[in-house]
Amino acid sequence: MTQQHGTLGVAVIGTGRMGADHVRRIDDVISGARVAAVVDIEAERVKRVAHGIEGCTPYTDPAAAMADPGVDAVLIASPGAAHEDALRTAFARGLPVLCEKPLTPDPASALRVVQAEQQLGRRQVQVGFMRRYDADYLKLKALLTQSAYGRPLMLHNKHRNADTPPGFTNAMMIHDSVVHEIDVTRWLLDEEITAVRVLRPAPTGNAPASLSDPQLILFETAAGQVVDTELFVNCRFGYQVSCEAVCEGGIARIGDDHGVFVNAAGKWGGSITPGFVERFGEAYNRQVQRWVDATRRGEVEGPSCWDGYAAAAVCAAGVRAQASGERVEVELDERPALYG
Ligand code: ISE
Numbered sequence: 001m002t003q004q005h006g007t008l009g010v011a012v013i014g015t016g017r018m019g020a021d022h023v024r025r026i027d028d029v030i031s032g033a034r035v036a037a038v039v040d041i042e043a044e045r046v047k048r049v050a051h052g053i054e055g056c057t058p059y060t061d062p063a064a065a066m067a068d069p070g071v072d073a074v075l076i077a078s079p080g081a082a083h084e085d086a087l088r089t090a091f092a093r094g095l096p097v098l099c100e101k102p103l104t105p106d107p108a109s110a111l112r113v114v115q116a117e118q119q120l121g122r123r124q125v126q127v128g129f130m131r132r133y134d135a136d137y138l139k140l141k142a143l144l145t146q147s148a149y150g151r152p153l154m155l156h157n158k159h160r161n162a163d164t165p166p167g168f169t170n171a172m173m174i175h176d177s178v179v180h181e182i183d184v185t186r187w188l189l190d191e192e193i194t195a196v197r198v199l200r201p202a203p204t205g206n207a208p209a210s211l212s213d214p215q216l217i218l219f220e221t222a223a224g225q226v227v228d229t230e231l232f233v234n235c236r237f238g239y240q241v242s243c244e245a246v247c248e249g250g251i252a253r254i255g256d257d258h259g260v261f262v263n264a265a266g267k268w269g270g271s272i273t274p275g276f277v278e279r280f281g282e283a284y285n286r287q288v289q290r291w292v293d294a295t296r297r298g299e300v301e302g303p304s305c306w307d308g309y310a311a312a313a314v315c316a317a318g319v320r321a322q323a324s325g326e327r328v329e330v331e332l333d334e335r336p337a338l339y340g
Helices: 017-029 043-050 062-066 080-093 107-120 135-145 170-189 281-296 305-324
Strands: 008-013 033-039 057-059 073-076 097-100 125-128 152-160 193-199 215-221 226-232 240-247 250-254 262-264 267-269
Touching: 008 017, 008 062, 008 281, 017 033, 017 073, 017 281, 033 043, 033 062, 043 057, 057 062, 062 080, 073 080, 073 281, 080 097, 080 107, 097 281, 107 305, 125 281, 125 305, 135 170, 135 240, 135 250, 135 281, 152 170, 170 193, 170 215, 170 226, 170 240, 170 305, 193 305, 215 305
Parallel strands: 008 033, 008 073, 033 057, 073 097, 097 125, 152 226
Antiparallel strands: 152 240, 193 215, 215 226, 240 250, 262 267
């Protein structure tokens, strides 16, 4: 690894909303890394993003950026369909990767990535499931790991977005939004999800007519736990993510995000964060910092390609369950030894 200025030279692939946010984060917020290259198919946009970042070269081709001698590692934030190719190029060049979710858009391609990483004989990818780096989720995980309240029996999740971007579909409600609850369920409970059901109540009038919003998603785990998620992506009032773990000896809940709590003019209350970039800003910072630190030590940690593949398998079952109204079992390959 050739690190200039003692820092990790990162190529950020994709300069849309998340990619641009990661460029800002690496340039301004975290330590130990610099943005050595940015990549986007839109030449003007990528030039604009690179402009003003010292030593940053714009590219329209991911492979060319990864061949840049100043690039030591890759952050993939392009649309999911482009991830498999970018990952394979990074594998061929031995470049460590932080790959935004989804690892790839479907289980077959995600499994191919798992198999390609297995052939390397070592982990090279951290998958960007950033909730694992959120301070509240980390506290909840610690309580469950210590068995502070006994065995967890159920999780109740709420996942609310103020609104959806144009073109957001029912399938994206699973792939883009519920994928986070899929990952936190597997991580918090340390169990695979085995089956999915989706209930679709009468929709809100605030969502586009093509969207069945809200939805209630039910997971069963291999240990027999049941997890429900209320997904409401046009709730209008703000961004809310919470998780309540119901254990044998107590209940622990996170995500009641009040910030400052005010009593005034005959009212009490706090405020609600507007969106995920604000709600999970610190988690994104910690995620990228931990990736940079581990990479500089020559290590790989955090959510793995297996986690990315398992999430894709549950998403596929979820989309089928959503369309059919039936209980759909998750089809999962055997977990390779590389992933513990
Ligand atoms: C978005 O892509 C995210 O990743 C957010 O965390 C999630 O809350 C939102 O629903 C998704 O669309």
